[in-house]
Structures are given as C-alpha cells and as structure tokens.
Amino acid sequence: MAKEVITTHQARALQALLPLLGDLTAEVSSELRYYRVLDALQQLVPADAMALLRVDHGELIPVAAYGLAEDAMARRYPVVRHPRLKAIVEAKGPVLFPPNCDLPDPYDGLIGSSALPVHDCMGCALRINEQIWGVLTLDALTVGQFSERDLQTIETFATFAAATVVAASRFDDLLQTVAGERKRAEAYRLAAHRPKPAMIGNSERFRQLLSEVDLVAPSDLTVLITGETGVGKELVAQRLHDGSARADKPFITVNCAALPEHLVESELFGHVKGAFSGAIENRLGKFELATSGTLFLDEIGELPLVVQASLLRVLQGGQLQRVGSDKLHVVDIRLIAATNRNLADEVRQGRFRADLYHRLSVYPLRVPALRERREDIMLLAGAFAEHNRWRIGVPSLRFSENARRALIGYAWPGNIRELEHLMARAALKANKRTTSSLAKQVLTLESEDLDFLEATTDHSSTATPLPHSADSAPPVDFRSAVDAYKRQLLSDALARHDGNAAAAARSLGLDRANLMRLAARLDTTPGR
Known part of the structure; x- marks a missing residue:
C-alpha cells in the first residue's frame, strides 16, 4: 500500500514537471517560464501564496507570484531586513519554519485580501553554478499545512526551477544579441554601486511608452520628453541612456529651471578664468562633461531666449565656445530634453524659439499622467509602501479596500511624485493611529490616512482646488x-x-x- 502511494506521488510529480522539461528548448518568454514554474509547484505543494524572487544587489525582487496582493509585486525585499528570507538564502537546502516561529514573515498582510499573518512558511534558494540566483517561497494561512515530505519535494523541484531560470537567462541573452544590445552597457549597469530607480507599471499606456523608449534608445536621435510634473521624465531619460551605445559613458543632468539666468551659459558651456566676476579658474560646462555620453536638459522650457540661441548653435554645429573665450571646442553628445510645458504653445506665444523646438523634437515622447494609467497605481503604491515601512520601522504595510478605492479613484494632479510623498505621510499616520501591538504587526493603511486635500492645496483655503475626479469636465481655458x-x-x-x-x-x-x-x-x- 505504501509503495502504491509513493508511485502515485511520483507520477503526479512527473506530470507536473513535464511542461518545464518541454520549455527548456522552446522560445518562451522569461515571464511565462517563471509562472510555469509556479504552476508546476502548485500541483505538487498546494499553498495560499507562492513566489519566485531573484536577487538583485542584496534585494529579492518578485518575478512571478500567485496569491500575493497586487502591490506586493512592486516591492523589494532587502535580504538583511527579512530574517526568514535571509535564512532561506543562507541555508544549503530547503527551510520549513515552524508555525510558532517568531521571525516576521515578509508577506504578512499581503496574501490576497486577508489581514491574517502567515502561519506556515517554507522556501528554498535557487543556485546556478553555486551562486544564489533567487528563492522560491511558499506560504499558508493554515497551521501545519506543510509537511516534511513537502520539504523534500521542493528540494527536488528547485533543481528543475534552476534549469528553467538558466534557459530563460540564455534566451534573453540571445534576444539581446539579436537586438544589438551592447555588452559594455550591461557591464556598466552591473558595475553600478547603487541600483537605479525602476520604472514600474503594467498598464497598456505604460507598455506603449516603454516600447517607444526602447525603440529610440539605441539611436542617437535627440528626444524631447513631455509630460506633467511628477510623471517620471528623468527615469525615461535614464532608460534612454542605459539602452544606448553611450550607456558606459557619462549621463549628465541639468535642471534648467534651477540655473540663475546670468550663469546659464557658464553652466552649460563653461567659462575661462576672468570671464566674469567670480570666475577664478577655467571651468568645463555640462556639454563638455557629457562628451561621448548623454546630456539631459530637464525643464528646458525655462531657458531664457538668449540662451536658447546659443544652445541652438551648439546643436547645429557640434561646437561651443566657453564664456570669455574665442576658442572652439568640439563636443559629441546625445541630447535628451524634458519639459512640462507645451512648447508648441510657447513658440506661438514667442517664449520659445521655433527652430530650437524643431531641433529638440526629432523624436517626441509623451509620458502619460498617473490618472491615465490607473492600473499601475497600486503597483507604485506598493513599491513606495515597502520603501517607507523600513523608514518608519513597521514590520508590514497593507492597504484596506477603502484605501485602494481612494488611491485608484483620485485624480493625482502631482502624479507619481505626489503618490510617493503621500505614501510616506500615510505610513506615519497609520503607525501613529494604530495602538495595539498585534495590529502593528500588519499595519493597514486606511483611506483616512491618505491626505489628498493637503497634498493638492498646500493647506490653503483660498486657492482654487484641483478636481478630484478623473471624470470632471476640464475648464474652458x-x-x-x-x-x-x-x-x-x-x-x-x-x-x-x-x-x-x-x-x-x-x-x-x-x-x-x-x-x-x-x-x-x-x-x-x-x-x-
């Protein structure tokens, strides 16, 4: 009888693993491979939630998950801050935590719509050539759901999961080679000491934006990024640079609005000693600092007309003169500009040069406002919540249903930047409002913690409030x-x-x- 049970279990395991074996030689996207790993694992070890996470600069990032709240997918989990994840990463084999384990679980309050803490938790590190690639985690809300046999199953399964990861990585490398991805760009990104902020989203508008960005990035075309304040134009510029042949060269950012008018030309083009009062030595401008790399001119609509003329001459001839010098200097840069203004209207009003506008808008990119990509709001909110939980020392942050509806329904005049700042305030308010130690284990953000009015009117009772509904009719002018x-x-x-x-x-x-x-x-x- 025991032999028959074992045979049945083995047959079930083989049936679950066969699709993974077939995928090893197939042209399947990485995302689909990862989810098929979880599909197979769910057949073998049923759980309320399971996730596949990869390691990136000491943080675990979800690449596929079932049963977790949507906002959990955009969160990053630093290994050193999560004792259970740290134990899984450091263990030589799979780990099954006892139901009464006092180590905090990273998914407390994030399994579906339940606010219950996780009771059963197990996981296993995925190793490729003795290096940690990531981890598999399984969680259950029922005490004692996982057994020692499940532990053996996941240990065996991890070998197949690692093979799938290797296949996905090699397939991605092949696609990058076919697309002409430069190896030095990848080396530059991997060598960076600090990971760059990620562009987060899954909506159709967001995917269209990424598609356009990735299309123009490898070229040397000048790009004009437009969009409202706070939509993430600098992140778009950074992605354009990272995807270009100049990715291993400087990326220089200039906030044109922050430059004093009498020093704009000096900042952009440099100056020689004695060119003006205070010029005590020769100084390179941002154009020369960005030579062979990318120069990002943020808020370019704020440049004075006289500087616009000088900028146009440099863009047309590729040569500049430092302030106070007659000598020409050749520069080789890829220019990216951004503005929250409608430059076509500025041209009609005589506040922006038409010839410079056309020179800048060789490839225009419009970054959609947050209210135009509402499907991404909770992903972004989850990422900011995860960041802020560590800033205020809270074990776990989740959103009530009312808070979710409020976040999704709000007009977001300040866009992603407003959401980021609002989440920081909301986390503090929720922490202050919650008094019981049990509730603080899984801190729930309520709609009352989201101070939308304060975020848009700056506590001013006399200012004209912005509309709070995406369906509100726009003003006549x-x-x-x-x-x-x-x-x-x-x-x-x-x-x-x-x-x-x-x-x-x-x-x-x-x-x-x-x-x-x-x-x-x-x-x-x-x-x-």
Missing part, C-alpha cells in the same frame, strides 16, 4: 486655469512667509530660482 491656480499658490505661500521667496519655495517643494522664474512668468512679485 485649461492653461489659464492652471496658471491662475499656480499664481494663487505662489501668492498664498509668499503671504504666509512674509514675502520670503526662499521660505515660500521650500514650503511648495520648489527650488528658489524656479519659484522666481515662475513668479516672473505669472506676474507674481516675490518679496525677497
């Missing part, structure tokens, strides 16, 4: 309405700080030079 709103915010901030422009700028989250330039455009006179 959108630009005039937005300018009026900005003008009111500036006036209120300056009044609160007795005309102190620096203090007003800090309260609005702006650079002082940016506030001064904005005030001049809106005919709002700052004090000092």
